[in-house]
Amino acid sequence: MIEGTANQNPRYTKYHPKWHRAKIPIFWWIHKLPHIRFIARELTSVAVALYACILLFQILAVADGPEAYARFLAWLKTPFSVFLHAVAFLFVLFHSITWFNLAPKALVVSLGNKRVPPVAIVALNYAAWLILSLAISWILLK
Amino acid sequence: MKKSIEPFWWGLFGAGGTCAAFFIPVLLFLNGLAIPLGWIDAPAFEHVSNLVTHPLTRLFLFVVISLSFFHWAHRFRFTLYDGLQLKHLNLLIAVLTYGSAIVGTLIAAFTLWNI
Amino acid sequence: MAEGDHAEAQIELEVFRFRPDDHPEPHFDRYQVPSRHDWVVLDALNHVKNEVDATLSFRWSCRMGVCGSCGMMVNGKPVLTCATFLEKFLPGPIRVEPLDNFPVVRDLIIEMNDFMRKLQMVKPWIIRKQEKPLAEGEYLQTPAQLAEYKQYSMCINCMICYAACPVYGLEPAFIGPAAIALAQRYNLDNRDQGKTERLRILSQEEGIWACTLVEECSAVCPKGVDPAGAIQRYKVTGATEWWKSILMPRSNG
Numbered sequence: 022m023i024e025g026t027a028n029q030n031p032r033y034t035k036y037h038p039k040w041h042r043a044k045i046p047i048f049w050w051i052h053k054l055p056h057i058r059f060i061a062r063e064l065t066s067v068a069v070a071l072y073a074c075i076l077l078f079q080i081l082a083v084a085d086g087p088e089a090y091a092r093f094l095a096w097l098k099t100p101f102s103v104f105l106h107a108v109a110f111l112f113v114l115f116h117s118i119t120w121f122n123l124a125p126k127a128l129v130v131s132l133g134n135k136r137v138p139p140v141a142i143v144a145l146n147y148a149a150w151l152i153l154s155l156a157i158s159w160i161l162l163k
Numbered sequence: 164m165k166k167s168i169e170p171f172w173w174g175l176f177g178a179g180g181t182c183a184a185f186f187i188p189v190l191l192f193l194n195g196l197a198i199p200l201g202w203i204d205a206p207a208f209e210h211v212s213n214l215v216t217h218p219l220t221r222l223f224l225f226v227v228i229s230l231s232f233f234h235w236a237h238r239f240r241f242t243l244y245d246g247l248q249l250k251h252l253n254l255l256i257a258v259l260t261y262g263s264a265i266v267g268t269l270i271a272a273f274t275l276w277n278i
Numbered sequence: 279m280a281e282g283d284h285a286e287a288q289i290e291l292e293v294f295r296f297r298p299d300d301h302p303e304p305h306f307d308r309y310q311v312p313s314r315h316d317w318v319v320l321d322a323l324n325h326v327k328n329e330v331d332a333t334l335s336f337r338w339s340c341r342m343g344v345c346g347s348c349g350m351m352v353n354g355k356p357v358l359t360c361a362t363f364l365e366k367f368l369p370g371p372i373r374v375e376p377l378d379n380f381p382v383v384r385d386l387i388i389e390m391n392d393f394m395r396k397l398q399m400v401k402p403w404i405i406r407k408q409e410k411p412l413a414e415g416e417y418l419q420t421p422a423q424l425a426e427y428k429q430y431s432m433c434i435n436c437m438i439c440y441a442a443c444p445v446y447g448l449e450p451a452f453i454g455p456a457a458i459a460l461a462q463r464y465n466l467d468n469r470d471q472g473k474t475e476r477l478r479i480l481s482q483e484e485g486i487w488a489c490t491l492v493e494e495c496s497a498v499c500p501k502g503v504d505p506a507g508a509i510q511r512y513k514v515t516g517a518t519e520w521w522k523s524i525l526m527p528r529s530n531g
Contacts, residue, residue: 055493077228110188123491127177149185
């Protein structure tokens, strides 16, 4: 019982049976666009984990030698693999974009007395993304 | 008030999401699309092998793969709670999600240690 | 009020009615109201109550967007009815329902004790370990210190963010956007010394950790409080404090 609230009334029942409570449907998230975007964003985690698995298989193939690696590369060329990677790529891009756009909400930085504007934090994230991607491309392909 | 372990899982989710956001798109694009579709020449096996066996690369790959699994585990757990209203199965879901992330991490560690 | 010779334009309101003493199930009543250029939904509801159906029940007070009383669902969106113009919905009809995610007591009136309880749980007041005696004067605060928390102080407790939050609808133990934003309003206030006390309450499992950053709360807030941002910042604080408590345990917690 918190002091000063209506709960102090001895005749007050916490769960009054006459109240109307609407039940939330299981698929509440298909009715509004912001909710659909939210669930799509949450499902990007599946694409992330899926690619982490594929990467692990690729490493295992490298460990098993040139023939195993060649077989893995051949699998990567199959239509199924290309389709899977294309869909996963879209989801992973969506993850990165939504993640960087939300960075200023978590990272509130002040330099001296002034707050760093959120757009600067977002821009720094995208810049880092570009630089790191180029670095990895160079290391892998040189 | 019982102290919750949620901040720990959320921290892994955040670290994993950040790693995944920075590194997975380029890795997926090159390895999964550009090279198989012939837009870029596949690097020679020796180059890939030398790269992967390098201790820094092994550490990098371990961190990216493991944190990606934990990112998925935490996020997917809440997607099941809210998206399919399965919160009454919360213990089972927690064990399956974090458990498989732990298993995946162990497999990645074992693989990259012995490569 | 004298009008011109032309018949006044009308717009239809479809209003959620629930009278548990008459019937256990809700229904919708339809009312034709004048569609005036400067009328908001609250004006239309008051017209209904004054001229058409005195049994319609709803909360309202200041009619200028500062008291937070008149939150309702209008065409599926949670809004302040005193700030929502009828013209926006021409030709109508306009569907008016009580705020989502709360039990309905009667018509458009929701049961809000859960929110009041949670609001008090986060101790939304200045907590001092030691009060300064009056003779020493006020607690001073620079404009920069005010800016740290000012946005979160704009909350008018209208509960529209709770109506928009799917997690609050699904998990009744979730403390919710406004309460967490108000906790932050005090955590970030340089005069407050209650961070640790609030941390205990907020870091429970359903305290803040049920939040999955849907961000609908910030999208619908009529005062631009950005509770989603407050929660996200607090997650970082909560995680940091968790690691600190593991790595550097303090006996006085």
